[in-house]
Amino acid sequence: LNSVPDVDGAIRTEALAVTYYDEYYPSLAVMMVARSLNLTAKDIKIRPGEALQIGNFRVSADPTMQMFTYFYKDRDGRSAIQEDSFYDVASGKIPLEKYRDKIVLIGPTAAGVGSIFVTPVSPAMPAVELQAHTVSSLLQGHFFVAPTWGWVVERAVYLLVAVYLIAMLPRLSAGLGAVVSAGIVAVLVATHFVLMTGQGIWLQFMLPLALLVIGHVLLVTKRFVVTERGKEVSDAQSAANARMLGLAFQGQGQLDMAFDYFRKVPLDDTLMDNLYNLALDFERKRQFNKAEAAFSYMADYNPKFRDLQARLSRARQMSETLILGGAQTHPGGTLALGGGAEKPMLGRYRVEKELGKGAMGVVYLGKDPKIGRVVAIKTMALSEQFEADELAEVKERFFREAETAGRLSHPNIVTIFDAGEEHDLCYIAMELLKGQDLAPFTKVGSTLSTDKVVSIVARVADALGYAHRQNVVHRDVKPANVMYEPDSDTVKVTDFGIARITDSSKTKTGMVLGTPSYMSPEQLQGQKIDGRSDLFSLAVSLYQLICGKLPFEGDSMAQLMYRIANEHAPDILLYHPSLPPALVAFLDKAMSKDAGERYQTGEEFASTLRGTVGGPSAAAIGAGVDISL
Structure with missing residues (x-):
């Protein structure tokens, strides 16, 4: 009696009161709300076409005394309205205390028993659950009302949108028009939801919103069709001018400028001829990479143009081919050779x-x-x-x-x-080495694990120890000269480019070669050095790889040299508090200013370092054997 379905068969409204022989009678839901508030029917006041008063509680209604019920969605697969089996209650399985001071509705919910209704949240909602949603909406004020003055506002908004589309939008630029239209859409949508959620008022703004969107699209489409014709004429003139400028620059030998202007012209057979000649000019100037770019640009339009594929392949090959030395070599030592397919x-x-x-x-x-x-x-x-x-x-x-x-x-x-x-x-x-050098791992936040660093540095120490036994000093040990390949866990020391044989007359004293931040004090002082200098540099690298900081830094070369020669490195525990004490002590000894107080050989350095983190001892490591943690 109280529920009248909409045209789609769904129940969205609830009659707060019904008339019978010119008398108003409150609905079941209204009576339940009144009883829950300890009120009687005498406390219910009905204002036809306006509202219903339950004590001090006012419920707005439309002219037919209908209220739009708020239907609560299920949460996590469970109904928003709690349901209990009547049998469980009657048998004492559910204590009655659970229902103290609560509104309890009793009714059938099983399929095939009682009436069911289609609602916005369920295609088959039992009548008792429908009543529960209505009662909850009333008690919590979660209901919507279509006011009597709503149609006036709706038509006014519709009229304003029409005026905007007819009088204002055609005068706005495309960008500004899009911004204004989007703003109106946002205002309509925001007003709609603010009124519904804040005031419980439902105004139907969908029709003016649809008019705005469709009208804007149609007007913009019309403007595009009209202006596109003029744009085509303008583009044709611009293309002709760009082609002429390109030919002029090509004639002056400014091939890069010519290519830039040719790319502003729509591709056609005539332009393909121009680009082909330009690419040949690039080849004549031995700029094969630019010739390749021109041929590739042409191939996107017509890959079968003349001998384009052969030219493109040859230009690509020549851009990768290097001819070295002789009078053909520029100061950089490289020059691409034309006229042949063989690589140097x-x-x-x-x-x-x-x-x-x-x-x-x-x-x-x-x-x-x-x-x-x-x-x-x-x-x-x-x-x-x-x-x-x-x-x-x-x-x-x-x-x-x-x-x-x-x-x-x-x-x-x-x-x-x-x-x-x-x-x-x-x-x-x-x-040919794979992987990368260790320089990227010397920054804070990018360092490797301590165990991995120890493993790598110990192997570098093994390599340096071997080189020192061959009377070879590296002189430039640093992370950038150590290559590491993670997949195979391979470590390689590179760039003995400034190494010298320490026991021959080829060595010169007084020469400072290497990277200052990693140098030993004796190397900075220009003294004749031995393998212990490399081990000092390796200890500096170990310090940096562990904590991401250099132990010695300075604003000038003089300050840096002074600190390396006279000051102790900052306590590494300031940057890496969890380091083993043995490793801290190892670093202190390895970076001693006096070469005699450091580790004397690479093997001693590696063996002691591995021991700081529980690695294999020296006895377990064969000479020249790669050991990985």
Whole structure:
């Protein structure tokens, strides 16, 4: 009697009172609310078409005395209205104390028993649960009302939206119009929800909202169609101007500018001819990487244009091909060669591409075609970088480096395969290393675990100990000269580029070679050094790899040198409080100012270091054997 379904069959409203022979009678839900408030029917006042008063509690209603019920959604799969089995209550399984001071509704909920209703939250809600939602809505004030004046506001909003679309939007730019329309949409949506959630008033703003969105889209589409025709004419004129400017720049030899303007022109067969000629000009200037870019741009439009694929392949090959040395070499030592598909050779190695710049010059990726060995080729265009009176000494130094490094054969030292001179280039072919150096792991927050650092540094110490037994001092031990490959846990010491043979006349005293922050005091003072200097540098590297801080820093070279020579390193526990005491003591000894107080050999350094974290002792480590924690 109280529930009248909407056109879609769902129940959304509840009659607060019904009329019978011109008399108003409160609904069951209203009576239950009144009883729960210790009120009677006499305390219920009905104001037809306006509201219903239950004592001091006022419930707004529409002209037909209907209220929009708030239906509570299920939470975590459980009904918002608690349901208990009547049998469990009657049998005493559920104590009656549970229902003290609560409203209890009794009714059937099983399927096929009693009436069921379609609601916004359930397709089959029992009548007793429907009443529970209504009672809860009344008691908590969770209900909505369509006021009698609502239609006036709705039509006024509809009219204002129409005026905006007709009179204002056509005068606004596309961007500003979108912002204003979006603002109106936001205001309508916000007003709708504020009135519903704050005041329980339902105003239907969906129609003006739909009008605004559809009208805006239609007007913008119309504007686009009209203006696009004018834009096509303007674009055609701009394209013609860009083509002429491109041809002018090409004629002046400014090929980069010409390419920039050609790319502003829509691609067609005529422009393809222009781009093809431009790419050929790039080739003539031996700028094969730019020729490749031009050919690639053309291939996106028509990959079958003339001999485009062959030209593109050749340009790509030439941009990766390096011709080194001779009069063709610029100061950097590299130049791409046109006119041939073969890649240059250094000795028996075919040069594939440049890898980067090393301490002695350019480093290339090379390959021995006979055995398929891939190597790193370290080169230096000596004739381009040194005067004639210095060239002989520099070449001697270069091959001394190769001789020094070539004498070392250890699993933790990079292997040297070959050395030679060709096209005024001295080169060393060495093992191609995987992984990366340790420099990225020297920053706070990027350090490796202490066990891993100890494992790596101990292996570096083994390698240095071996080199020292061969009378070779590295002189530039630092994280950047240690390569680490995590997958295979491989450690390699690299760049013996400033190493010297300590027992020959080739060594010069008084020369400061290396990286200052890692130098030993005696190295900074220009004294003749031995392997203990390398171990000091390794201890500094260990300190930095553990805590991400250098032990010695200064605002100037003089200040840095003073601190290395005279001051103790900051307590590493300030940066890494959990370090084992044995490791802290190890660092203190390893960075002693007096070389005689440090560890005297790499083997002693490695063995003691491993012992600080429970690693294998020296007795368990064979000479030259790689040990991993």
